[in-house]
Amino acid sequence: MKDSSGRAQSPARPVEIKREESTKKGNRDGISTSTQREIPSRAAATLSSGKRKRSRPTRSRPAPSIIARPCFLIGHLLRVVLKGMHLDANSCLSPPLRHGTRSAIIDPINWKWRFPMKKKLSFFLAFLMILSMAGCTAGQPEEPPHVSKSNFMLDTYIEITLYDWTDASTIDLAFDEIRRLESLLSVEQTGSDLDRLAKAAGEEWVEISPETEEVLRLSKEYAALSEGYFDVTTGPLVSLWNIHNEQGHYPSQAELEQVLPLIDSDDLLVKEGHAFLARKGMVANLGAIAKGYIADQVKELLVAQGVEHAVLNLGRNILLIGDKQEGTAFTIGIQDPNEEEGVLADVVSATGKSIVTSGIDERYFTYQGKKYHHILDPYTGFPADTGLASVTILSDTSAQGDALSTTCFLLGIEKGMALVEQLDDVEALFITTEGELIPSSGYSNYQVQQ
Template sequence: MKIFSFIQPLILIIITVALTACNKSPQYSKISGPTMGTQFSVTYQSDSIDSEKVKQQIQAELNDINQLMSTYIADSEINRFNSLDNNQCFKFSDKTWQVLLAANDVYHQTNGAFDITLGPLISRWGFNAEEYQQKVPSSEEISQLLSQVGTDKLKFNFAQQCIQKSAPNISINLSAIAKGYAVDQISNLLSDLGISNYLVDIGGESKSLGVNPTGATWRIAIEKPIDLQRQQAVTVSLNNTSIATSGDYRNYFVANGKRFSHTIDPATGFPITHNLASISVIFPSNMYADAYATAMTVMGSKRALAFAQQQQIPVFIITRDGQKLSTQSNQWFDKYISQ
């Protein structure tokens, strides 16, 4: 058995391309570092801005989100909820509650394709911090784990901003939506500071406003889903919106010659097996873009495209047939493509 783990940012390469020239070059600053098990970078116009203050505020915000939502921090808010063994209605902070409401919304929109209660399955399949057990789970074991899964097993009390478990072993994992929320929060922070030109990226989830250092609209390249290589599939121009990409090729393992994706289908408890290799979603809220990208990866290309058409969500899909890659996008995505 071979186990492959790629922790590097997933799909997107951030690129800037000069489309116009400026007589006077504005000053831009870049902040980067580790966060949420991946890397972040923030590029912003810093004329007349205290860059050290910006850096401190960004880091404080990221630390706060991590402390609230990480399953890797023992005393995080999410882990304190997960450790409950009674039917107490656990009251959440405003930030975590906002993410939970969005997760619940996308769960119902996608008929369960997006589910934040997959923790037991994620751990068993070996895509979490826990050590992978050296065999593929049996159907019987998966059936037992599925009894612990389902956002519908979380009882939301909207008036009290709290959630009650329907069973003590239900747990929450926000890894498929928290990075998108963090991108939105950092973007809001920059806007509140009066910064009108910036690009925020966390682990390949990105949001931009205004123009890059050359005075051109920010351009973002979507990678081809090729192992150990970085090749562009398409480039998009984004202003005051965001993009998130989900793919199956940088986090997987191979057992008995069969490849298992890191994306688990909540309906079956098993990793997806269809030919959708990558999907990119453009949406004003990166939190929603992040969740939609995960849900549509679960759906597969046909269902994902139908859902995107129904919701008028811009999507770019890459499918794999052996070594051959094919792409398709809808009319809402096409208007963002750069030539």
């Protein structure tokens, strides 16, 4: 789905950070990063003694087997059992269990003739019990069940991951819901509510779905809240610039003068079940809010199915359901807009929240050596020049985060942050074109200390 006033739709990789230690400079292939330390091998360790030691060639060792890893535990338990049976453990085990060995072998030939049958049977049963205990405790902890699927929809890369869940068909239901809503809200789909609304502009009211009505009403609310900077009637302007896949059209002044008079949310009229664009040539494009609204509807669907822990990644719209199944918050990386994809500016930790980012690095093209991004100012007709490179919004709903990230970017640092501060349960991180990070007053409650 194309963005009408600045929402990014470029493919992006999931950004859940599955680690405890985060770095701002991540790997160059994606958002998720991890910090690793090299652990020196024993052969590389320096001997503290002044005596010259004979070096031995090193060789790689296979990973310990399930039985070998708890060999010390087995040996200790066997000795306890055998002591109770008045037997000498070392006389029955060949070779003896030694601390630090990779394997422990019990030689039945050496012990089976050394004590009576009754004690042999008791020993054998005790050994089987201990071996079964070792098998249960020695293995690595099993990864909690989860299922994940990805798709290319809404003109972006989408990935949905459900934790403590194994039924992949649940995600298929979510994809079906995305397709259904896109068929209503995308102006680019023939026969959609927005397509029919544009074709009837200046002529007649159009019957619309309850979902379309809800999004149009929300759009008008944010237009009023933003002094008109958030405006979904920028459809003609979006089409004029046509920024996509690092290609675009630099418009002439005459072209801008032709489309700017068509931009005015006051001329978008909504009544129950119907909408109307007052002038011919007007186009409503919901790209700056529809993706967030769709994410909220998908979350509602998944919760109704019983999902309690999930991450919905719709491009740079991240929506969380609950927390991780072990009770900890999800950790999400925020892209540095002044660096290449995968380099993080910051990391946040949240439960059940929406994290949405709009930035100059998501969709742009170069004309005569200058980059022009897709977040268009409805008053000038040009990409917004406010000194901001990106705005990230943390909120309860993705529709709110979607609309506010674009709105604050257009308003600029001072007015944008003032708007955030007056809203309940909303925090933000502004990143300037100079690389400065400007957080809202409560942003630190989510920030992961590094």
